[in-house]
Amino acid sequence: MGNRLILLAVSIAAFGMALGCSNSNSSGMTSQSVNLVGSKQGLAVGFVDVDGDGIEDKIVGAPYAASASSTGAVLVYSGMTSGYSSSNTDLLKAGNDNFGYSFVNLGDVDGDGKADFAISAIHGSGDDAGDTSLSGTVTIYKGGGNGRIIKKIGGDGPMDKFGYALAAGDIDGDGKPDIIVSAPFNTNDPALYQSGAGYVYFAPDFTTRVALYASTTNKALGLGVAAGDVNGDGIADLLIAASGKVLVYFGGTAFAPAINAPNITLTSTAAGFGKAIAVIGDLDGDGKNEIAIGAPNAVINNLRDTGSVFIVKGSATGLVALDTAPADLLVRINGAGLFNRFGASISSIGDVDGDGGKPDFAVGAPMADITTLSGQNILSGKVYLFKGKDITSTTTLANSTEFEGLVKNHQFGTSLAKSASGMLLIGAPRSNMDTGGVMMVDPATGQAVPGGSSGGATGGTGDCH
Amino acid sequence: MKRKLIATAIIGLLGVAVFGMLYAQTLTYDSTNFNADARKLQPAPTGHTVGKDSGPGQGLHNSGEDCGICHTPNGKAGNYVFTVAGTIYEDRAARRPLKGAEVILQDYAGTVISMTTNEAGNFWTYAEMAGNHYALSSHSGITDYLYAVNADGSVTQASPTDSRTWQYKAWVKNSDGAIRQMVTIAPVGGSSASTARMSCNMHHSPFGSTGAAWASRKNSLATYPTSSLSLRKHILPIFVSKCAPCHIPGSRMTRLATMSDVTTSSTNTSNVQLTNTTVTSIDYSNNQDFMSYAGSIYTSGSTTVTKQGIKDFVNTSNPDESPVLTKTKVQDPGTTIHAGGSFWTIDDADYKAVRQWIAEGANNN
Numbered sequence: 001m002g003n004r005l006i007l008l009a010v011s012i013a014a015f016g017m018a019l020g021c022s023n024s025n026s027s028g029m030t031s032q033s034v035n036l037v038g039s040k041q042g043l044a045v046g047f048v049d050v051d052g053d054g055i056e057d058k059i060v061g062a063p064y065a066a067s068a069s070s071t072g073a074v075l076v077y078s079g080m081t082s083g084y085s086s087s088n089t090d091l092l093k094a095g096n097d098n099f100g101y102s103f104v105n106l107g108d109v110d111g112d113g114k115a116d117f118a119i120s121a122i123h124g125s126g127d128d129a130g131d132t133s134l135s136g137t138v139t140i141y142k143g144g145g146n147g148r149i150i151k152k153i154g155g156d157g158p159m160d161k162f163g164y165a166l167a168a169g170d171i172d173g174d175g176k177p178d179i180i181v182s183a184p185f186n187t188n189d190p191a192l193y194q195s196g197a198g199y200v201y202f203a204p205d206f207t208t209r210v211a212l213y214a215s216t217t218n219k220a221l222g223l224g225v226a227a228g229d230v231n232g233d234g235i236a237d238l239l240i241a242a243s244g245k246v247l248v249y250f251g252g253t254a255f256a257p258a259i260n261a262p263n264i265t266l267t268s269t270a271a272g273f274g275k276a277i278a279v280i281g282d283l284d285g286d287g288k289n290e291i292a293i294g295a296p297n298a299v300i301n302n303l304r305d306t307g308s309v310f311i312v313k314g315s316a317t318g319l320v321a322l323d324t325a326p327a328d329l330l331v332r333i334n335g336a337g338l339f340n341r342f343g344a345s346i347s348s349i350g351d352v353d354g355d356g357g358k359p360d361f362a363v364g365a366p367m368a369d370i371t372t373l374s375g376q377n378i379l380s381g382k383v384y385l386f387k388g389k390d391i392t393s394t395t396t397l398a399n400s401t402e403f404e405g406l407v408k409n410h411q412f413g414t415s416l417a418k419s420a421s422g423m424l425l426i427g428a429p430r431s432n433m434d435t436g437g438v439m440m441v442d443p444a445t446g447q448a449v450p451g452g453s454s455g456g457a458t459g460g461t462g463d464c465h
Numbered sequence: 466m467k468r469k470l471i472a473t474a475i476i477g478l479l480g481v482a483v484f485g486m487l488y489a490q491t492l493t494y495d496s497t498n499f500n501a502d503a504r505k506l507q508p509a510p511t512g513h514t515v516g517k518d519s520g521p522g523q524g525l526h527n528s529g530e531d532c533g534i535c536h537t538p539n540g541k542a543g544n545y546v547f548t549v550a551g552t553i554y555e556d557r558a559a560r561r562p563l564k565g566a567e568v569i570l571q572d573y574a575g576t577v578i579s580m581t582t583n584e585a586g587n588f589w590t591y592a593e594m595a596g597n598h599y600a601l602s603s604h605s606g607i608t609d610y611l612y613a614v615n616a617d618g619s620v621t622q623a624s625p626t627d628s629r630t631w632q633y634k635a636w637v638k639n640s641d642g643a644i645r646q647m648v649t650i651a652p653v654g655g656s657s658a659s660t661a662r663m664s665c666n667m668h669h670s671p672f673g674s675t676g677a678a679w680a681s682r683k684n685s686l687a688t689y690p691t692s693s694l695s696l697r698k699h700i701l702p703i704f705v706s707k708c709a710p711c712h713i714p715g716s717r718m719t720r721l722a723t724m725s726d727v728t729t730s731s732t733n734t735s736n737v738q739l740t741n742t743t744v745t746s747i748d749y750s751n752n753q754d755f756m757s758y759a760g761s762i763y764t765s766g767s768t769t770v771t772k773q774g775i776k777d778f779v780n781t782s783n784p785d786e787s788p789v790l791t792k793t794k795v796q797d798p799g800t801t802i803h804a805g806g807s808f809w810t811i812d813d814a815d816y817k818a819v820r821q822w823i824a825e826g827a828n829n830n
Binding site: 069096194304305 | 525526527528534535540541542557558560561562584585672674676685686687697698699701702705706709713714715754756757761762763764765
């Protein structure tokens with residue numbers, strides 16, 4: 001087994017129980033308080049400068065936070081020169097129910113030098129025009145705007161779960177980052193009931209879009225999405241999961257993809273293939289970024305939901321069947337055992353070890369068990385850190401560094417995000433009766449980041465047989 | 466004249482008695498009619514202690530997850546193997562869990578199992594369940610015959626310890642009066658005799674194909690206008706929330722599983738299995754697609770399924786008599802008129818919104 005860094009170094013006291021919160025600023029954001037018990041804080045995590053002070057803030061989605069009018073909230077913890085505020089400084093609520101399910105840092109959309117961002121509410125009331133309801137809503141915010149909203153976009157039909165997954169990248173090559181939104185329960189044809197859809201909304205106004213709807217050969221569309229330059233042309237490409245596939249559409253001007261004509265089709269029979277996708281950087285030095293694909297439900301040695309991660313060369317073309325171990329597959333890394341769900345989350349974390357540019361990445365296994373002196377903490381969760389220099393065709397978990405959750409049912413590693421300074425934010429949404437929380441660590445040292453942990457973990461696990 | 470009246474009265478009483486007997490017969494639920502079709506309008510059992518079979522412990526974790534992954538023999542929680550477990554929500558979208566709902570099961574022998582949901586909406590039980598020894602097991606397109614047909618045509622029952630024979634009818638009751646039953650008769654076991662236990666969340670999960678299991682009169686949308694209702698904005702969300710996963714496009718078939726499907730006569734030597742697989746299925750969508758205004762035509766290979774839509778079940782002259790409203794109103798206790806349950810009264814906002822939209826012409830707007 002690889003290096004083991006138990007995050008007890010993280011201040012457990014700082015990871016205290018949080019049963020309710022409200023925002024404390026006067027920026028025009030709602031002042032309504034929410035109940036965080038059962039809110040699943042940390043289902044989505046990220047970084048962006050909300051308050052405009054030039055320092056990234058910590059973003060924690062709590063999509064089941066209860067308030068009188070709706071469900072869901074996003075907690076903003078102000079970034080400081082050293083760490084983060086100990087309690088949330090802002091509270092975002094918009095788009096109705098399950099707001100905070102997904103978050104994405106878009107980058108600078110409007111050219112003001114500040115990164116903008118988007119948050120989904122998968123059962124939201126729809127777009128600004130208000131002609132759909134319960135379809136899901138994605139609210140696009142102005143970075144540094146203290147909650148100022150640029151636009152709301154919505155799904156095609158009720159319970160599409162529009163905004164289930166989000167990604168960002170300059171798909172049309174105009175220099176402005178676009179937003180990719182999935183709606184995996186969209187029905188565009190009676191014969192393709194709840195078969196899913198994916199959309200690209202183009203910056204800066206997010207009015208023009210292209211839609212990819214499921215086809216008879218590409219169903220279950222949109223359980224995972226990503227954007228990044230795979231083919232090395234300097235323009236971001238679109239990656240989207242379908243049943244047993246990850247479809248890659250090369251970006252470019254006049255981007256108009258056809259669902260059944262992707263540039264690359266990566267296939268695997270591993271269960272859950274494509275639920276997590278990330279473009280992680282150039283590992284093999286050919287100038288093209290590699291693709292990491294999680295299959296958290298993969299059965300390994302007859303053990304269900306063990307999970308796998310496939311690292312695929314960006315130079316791949318056409319149809320690539322990964323189960324046959326083709327040359328385009330750098331390595332397949334399997335999880336540690338039954339119901340670990342290794343590969344449920346993947347995040348590029350940059351060059352942590354300073355080895356000259358080879359990118360490193362983190363993989364979550366939120367259902368992994370942790371052995372402690374007092375027994376087995378089931379479903380505590382782990383995050384595995386892989387260094388780019390260690391990736392070969394024989395790489396296994398033994399080549400990684402582990403970060404572990406604290407308590408039973410923590411589900412540490414459900415979500416991952418990297419800050420501009422390279423810190424790793426890890427979501428653990430199931431701790432303490434689904435109150436949830438997050439932990440932040442410096443992946444280079446394994447040390448906790450001051451103020452980086454928040455939410456509830458100390459009030460027990462909710463499990464008492 | 467007097468004798469004639471008495472004779473008429475006697476005949477009338479006899480008639481009432483006979484009708485009553487026939488009526489009573491239709492209300493008899495036992496192992497001979499333990500199948501989806503015969504039980505679709507069975508009222509929820511009463512007279513038991515509510516929650517008597519709720520499992521021990523707090524069980525506040527992992528709501529909405531497939532409980533059977535861990536709580537199964539050789540699973541991570543293999544010391545706590547549930548018979549049946551799951552999560553109930555306020556609505557199919559699973560926006561919030563539902564506390565205090567009663568989950569009722571009735572097994573093949575008529576035994577009633579009752580559980581209540583906790584703060585996380587979770588319920589679970591270790592209660593044993595009687596099985597149908599003539600059951601079939603269908604999984605991943607394969608039908609497994611749990612009983613055996615002998616060379617002389619007699620039938621040997623399946624092992625009573627095989628959880629795939631343990632079948633139940635299920636209801637969920639909420640204190641607000643909503644009650645919803647499961648149309649199918651589900652087995653506890655899955656694809657193998659020893660490893661599986663029923664996790665309702667395997668299918669009825671927040672992100673499963675059927676959506677979450679729910680029972681509540683809660684509104685689908687927070688507010689509705691009092692007039693100018695829109696099908697797209699206001700009405701479809703209600704139908705997608707409340708009428709799926711039954712009234713959707715495509716095939717919605719469920720297999721019947723009952724002892725009466727198997728003829729144990731020694732003369733039946735060859736068609737036992739064939740009879741079970743080809744005849745005993747029903748379409749529990751009732752050929753209705755309420756995900757669409759005008760219905761749908763679904764084609765998959767050589768199969769074409771044509772269904773009526775919302776517009777076919779409204780009465781613009783008398784909106785309150787529209788089948789989409791009347792079939793799903795909360796009924797008097799012990800009365801069931803809709804196989805998918807009842808979940809609103811005339812005072813509820815969802816009902817009022819649909820009624821208003823119908824009164825305004827039931828437009829495709």
